[in-house]
Structure formats: structure tokens, C-alpha cells
Amino acid sequence: MKKQFVWLVAALMAVLLVGCANDKAPAEQAIAGAEQALAATRDAAQKYAPDALQAVDSQLAQVKDMFAKGDYKSVMANIPALNTAIGSLKDTASAKMAEAQQAMAKAKDDWGSVSTDVPKMVAAIQSRVDVLSKSHSLPKGVTKDALASAKSGLDSMKSAWSDAMSAASGGDYSTAMSKAQAVKDQGSQIMQSLGMSSG
Amino acid sequence: MADDKTPADSNPYTQTYVVQSGDSLSKIAQKYYGDASLYDKIFQANRDVLKDPNKIQVGQKLRIP
Numbered sequence: 001m002k003k004q005f006v007w008l009v010a011a012l013m014a015v016l017l018v019g020c021a022n023d024k025a026p027a028e029q030a031i032a033g034a035e036q037a038l039a040a041t042r043d044a045a046q047k048y049a050p051d052a053l054q055a056v057d058s059q060l061a062q063v064k065d066m067f068a069k070g071d072y073k074s075v076m077a078n079i080p081a082l083n084t085a086i087g088s089l090k091d092t093a094s095a096k097m098a099e100a101q102q103a104m105a106k107a108k109d110d111w112g113s114v115s116t117d118v119p120k121m122v123a124a125i126q127s128r129v130d131v132l133s134k135s136h137s138l139p140k141g142v143t144k145d146a147l148a149s150a151k152s153g154l155d156s157m158k159s160a161w162s163d164a165m166s167a168a169s170g171g172d173y174s175t176a177m178s179k180a181q182a183v184k185d186q187g188s189q190i191m192q193s194l195g196m197s198s199g
Numbered sequence: 200m201a202d203d204k205t206p207a208d209s210n211p212y213t214q215t216y217v218v219q220s221g222d223s224l225s226k227i228a229q230k231y232y233g234d235a236s237l238y239d240k241i242f243q244a245n246r247d248v249l250k251d252p253n254k255i256q257v258g259q260k261l262r263i264p
Contacts (some may be wrong), residue, residue, distance in 0.1 A: 124212035
């Protein structure tokens with residue numbers, strides 16, 4: 001009776017071992033598939049959805065840990081969720097990439113008009129600063145401090161505009177537009193301080 | 200066809216002024232620069248519509264550089 005029991009236990013263990021060995025290959029393949037899918041989207045995800053990528057990497061690490069511990073059943077149970085997360089990451093990265101490309105295209109379009117507009121603004125302010133600098137007394141509403149501030153502001157506008165043009169020539173129209181807008185905002189303030197805004 | 204009372208320059212940031220009755224370039228210079236003697240700056244900026252600094256017309260649109 002005891003001998004029979006030993007044989008039974010041995011047989012069960014053999015069945016379990018074979019079962020585990022049978023689960024290993026599919027688990028290994030499933031992980032390899034997930035890794036391959038993630039690798040295909042990693043670059044875009046790193047740039048456009050880094051937080052989501054980190055979460056998926058962590059999910060993958062957990063599944064690989066299960067595999068390392070020989071828990072192939074858990075691996076197989078968790079693979080569908082991992083694959084869904086990778087698919088979702090791919091969608092998010094693609095959507096954000098399209099959004100960024102659209103924003104860049106718009107910035108490039110906007111740059112076309114801004115690149116001729118801002119120099120005109122700078123020229124108009126420069127002209128007024130030059131004339132006021134020759135004036136014996138300033139017009140009503142314009143103070144000496146305002147003129148001094150306009151002079152230094154004009155230098156700062158020119159420098160920022162030069163940065164904007166460098167960004168544009170490097171293809172970074174978003175940065176170029178952001179700097180150009182700052183130049184325009186500063187220019188509007190200077191124009192107001194010099195009484196150039198009213199007719 | 201261009202309006203001969205309007206300057207040809209199209210810098211949208213250059214201030215403009217429409218001449219009123221009783222105006223002279225020196226009065227306009229006084230208003231915008233605080234110094235009537237700078238009237239020539241306005242005259243030079245509007246040479247395309249002004250031939251004589253003493254002859255400006257009511258309704259003329261002048262650039263104020």
C-alpha cells in the first residue's frame with residue numbers, strides 16, 4: 001500500500017513537471033512577443049508618453065519576474081493585460097506624436113507671417129526711439145525713464161528675435177514662435193510706453 | 200489705385216495721424232515728440248505724399264516715425 005502511494009506521488013510530480021515544462025515555452029514566447037511589440041513603439045513612447053511607458057515597463061518587469069520564478073501560469077494570465085497596455089501605449093504615443101506634428105506644422109505656418117511682422121515692429125520702435133532721443137523735451141505721457149527703458153527693451157527684443165530666428169533656422173518652429181511672441185509682447189509694452197499705440 | 204492721401208509704406212506698427220484743420224507739421228511734431236523742431240522727421244517719412252512741409256491737407260494720413 002505504501003509502495004503504491006509513493007508511486008502515485010511520483011507519477012503526480014511527473015505530470016506536474018511535464019505540465020510546467022509545457023507552460024514554459026508559451027510563456028517565453030508570449031514575453032518575447034510583448035517585448036518585441038514594446039520595442040517597436042519605445043522610441044515614440046519615450047518622447048511622447050514617457051509616464052505611460054514607465055508603467056508598461058514596470059508591468060513587463062513583473063511578468064518577467066514571474067517567469068524567472070517559474071510561475072508560467074501567472075505569466076500567461078498576465079500577458080493579455082500587458083499586451084493591452086502596450087497597444088494602448090502605442091495609441092497614446094501615436095496620438096501625441098500626431099498632435100505634436102500638427103502643432104509644429106501650425107507653428108511653421110505662423111512663423112511665415114511673424115518673421116516679416118516682428119522686424120517691422122522693431123523698426124517702428126527703433127525709429128521712434130531715435131527721434132525721441134533727439135527731442136529737447138518729451139511728449140506728454142512719455143517719461144525719461146520710459147524712453148530709457150524702451151532703449152534697453154529694444155536691445156533685449158533684438159537679442160530675443162535673433163534667438164527666435166536661430167530656432168527657426170534649426171527647424172524648431174515651436175520655440176521660434178514662443179520667442180517671437182515674447183518679443184511681440186515686449187514690443188507692445190514699449191510702444192504703449194512711448195505713446196505709439198494711439199492715433 | 201492708391202489713395203494719394205495715404206502713405207505707400209505698409210508697416211502696420213508705424214503710427215499714423217490724420218491731419219486736422221489748423222495742423223502743421225511742427226504742431227504734430229510737438230504732439231508726438233514733444234519738440235516742434237523735429238517736424239522734418241515727419242516730413243521726410245512722408246515725402247511720397249508731401250512735397251512741401253508747409254503744405255499739408257486736412258484728411259491726409261501721415262506716418263509718424
